[in-house]
Amino acid sequence: MDQTLSPGKTLGILGGGQLGRFIAQAAKNLEWKTAALDADKNSPALQIVDVPIVGPVDDIFAARRLAQLSDIVTLEWELIALSTLEEIARIRPLFPAPSVLAKIQDRLVQKKFLDEYGFPQTPYGEALSVQGLPFPVILKRRTRGYDGKGQAQINSAADTEKALELLKAPCVWESLVSFKKEISVILARGKDGRVAIYPIAENVHKNGILQMTRAPADIPEDVALKAEKLALRIAGILGHVGVMAVEMFLLESGQLLINEIAPRVHNSGHYTLGACETSQFEQHARAVGGLPLGDCRMKAPAVMVNLLGDLWNGGKPNWTALDGIPGLKLHLYGKSEARPGRKMGHYTVVGPSAPDEWKNAGERLNALTEKSRR
Numbered sequence: 170m171d172q173t174l175s176p177g178k179t180l181g182i183l184g185g186g187q188l189g190r191f192i193a194q195a196a197k198n199l200e201w202k203t204a205a206l207d208a209d210k211n212s213p214a215l216q217i218v219d220v221p222i223v224g225p226v227d228d229i230f231a232a233r234r235l236a237q238l239s240d241i242v243t244l245e246w247e248l249i250a251l252s253t254l255e256e257i258a259r260i261r262p263l264f265p266a267p268s269v270l271a272k273i274q275d276r277l278v279q280k281k282f283l284d285e286y287g288f289p290q291t292p293y294g295e296a297l298s299v300q301g302l303p304f305p306v307i308l309k310r311r312t313r314g315y316d317g318k319g320q321a322q323i324n325s326a327a328d329t330e331k332a333l334e335l336l337k338a339p340c341v342w343e344s345l346v347s348f349k350k351e352i353s354v355i356l357a358r359g360k361d362g363r364v365a366i367y368p369i370a371e372n373v374h375k376n377g378i379l380q381m382t383r384a385p386a387d388i389p390e391d392v393a394l395k396a397e398k399l400a401l402r403i404a405g406i407l408g409h410v411g412v413m414a415v416e417m418f419l420l421e422s423g424q425l426l427i428n429e430i431a432p433r434v435h436n437s438g439h440y441t442l443g444a445c446e447t448s449q450f451e452q453h454a455r456a457v458g459g460l461p462l463g464d465c466r467m468k469a470p471a472v473m474v475n476l477l478g479d480l481w482n483g484g485k486p487n488w489t490a491l492d493g494i495p496g497l498k499l500h501l502y503g504k505s506e507a508r509p510g511r512k513m514g515h516y517t518v519v520g521p522s523a524p525d526e527w528k529n530a531g532e533r534l535n536a537l538t539e540k541s542r543r
Contacts, residue, residue: 172262172360173459174241176200179219180458181239181261183226185212187502187512188245188434188450191442193218195450199458206235213502214245229253236260243411243457247273247432248313264360264410264457265432272407273432276311277341283427286406288399290427291418296340299323299332306342308335316510317377346426348418352386354400355438357412357452357462364401365452365462367445369393370437372416378510382437382473383527384444388419396425403430412453414438436475436512443498444471444519469496470523474530476514480537481507490536496520 174180180196182189185207193203193214204220205212215221220238224231227250236242236257243264244254251274254267272282280293296308302323310319322345323332351374355367371386372379386393400415414435416428438449447455447463455462480486491497501514518526526533 172241174199174201177202178240179204179238180454181205181235181242182214182218182245183232183235183242183249183257184245185209185214185221186245187213187504189214190217190502191448191450192243192245192434192453195448195454196458198451199454199460201454201458204235204238206231211503211505213504216503227253229256232257233260236263241457243453245433248315265413266408266410269407269409269432273430274312276309276314276429277339279430280341283403286402288403288427289425291346292344294342296336296342298336299326299329302332302342303344305345307345308332308340308342310335311339311341313338316379316512317374320377346418346420348426349421350386350388350419351428352388352396352417352419353382353435353437354396354415354417355412355435355441355449356397356400356404356415357449357456357465358404358409359456359462360410360459362405363462364404365447365465366397366401367438367441367449367465368467369396370440372437376510378477378512379436379475381475381527381530382440383523384440384467384471389423392419392423392425399425399427403427407432411456412438412449437473439500439515440471440473440517440519441465442500443517444468469520471517471519472523472526472530473515473517474526474534475512476501476516476534476537477509478507478511478513479509480534481513482509482538486537488537490533491516494518494526495522497522497526 179202182205190213203218205214205218206222208225210223232253257263305324351372353370357365368385370382370384412434414431418426441449496519499516
């Protein structure tokens with residue numbers, strides 16, 4: 170079966186969120202047709218693809234239809250039932266492959282994989298009860314957790330109620346570590362094993378949700394090279410095809426610890442839209458479509474700031490707070506309902522204004538909300 174997409178062929182996307190929307194836009198720029206599957210008929214990707222398919226991404230019949238209407242299939246979200254992924258791969262080429270997702274979906278399985286190959290990570294263990302937890306820990310659901318959901322910091326036995334709620338599902342614990350910075354490596358790996366790697370991103374999280382990213386990260390060159398080598402080795406061992414993000418903690422000692430692997434385009438890679446010769450979304454499309462990988466070089470420093478649904482509480486944000494900032498571009502995802510913690514959009518600042526925006530983004534977000542309520 171031909172695993173190279175030519176103009177007029179169809180790329181299928183499992184998931185209809187903003188990541189799927191950006192992938193679809195990149196695919197259209199490559200003159201491909203697009204199809205996407207999502208339970209929400211008004212989801213960001215289904216608004217723009219050529220063939221919108223409404224249904225749960227885990228529904229094997231809907232997924233089978235997506236595969237049959239596509240030439241190659243990819244995904245925007247890795248937490249899809251393995252049986253569904255295997256059925257798609259039986260019908261059409263699927264990237265990343267089910268074998269990759271099988272090692273990533275379950276946090277405990279992912280950690281054991283990292284251990285098997287000697288990758289550094291925080292001390293961890295399977296959490297079966299509150300008793301015996303080496304406080305303080307981060308308690309995380311083994312599956313279905315994202316954007317701070319399905320996890321909590323447990324400092325002592327006094328947090329029993331919070332822990333018991335999480336422990337209704339299988340969990341892992343991670344020792345709480347003091348880190349200097351959070352960084353992520355965004356890379357792409359083609360079907361031929363060739364790789365391309367973006368400048369490392371430096372991230373700030375709040376309540377488990379990415380708040381903002383800057384690139385290049387303010388880290389020493391030797392640390393950047395070490396982070397790149399770790400991420401490239403992970404992608405190679407997995408035989409991954411497509412974009413992958415590897416999140417890491419940088420300790421005061423200079424040591425790097427692997428936090429999590431995301432075998433897909435990633436929120437911390439949004440800065441590549443406008444800041445790099447090839448965005449992570451076009452790069453992903455190129456990799457899964459069998460095309461040569463694009464140039465990852467940055468045109469200028471960049472900052473990306475997430476816009477969460479909290480900003481809509483009490484009314485539409487006052488977008489004039491973003492006026493007059495050189496190099497700023499606003500991206501809204503077309504979501505109809507704003508909820509606390511829900512990613513509704515982001516903005517990027519590319520160029521000389523980026524360092525100032527890194528310092529001032531918090532005030533900017535406050536202004537978006539406060540000024541809109543006057």
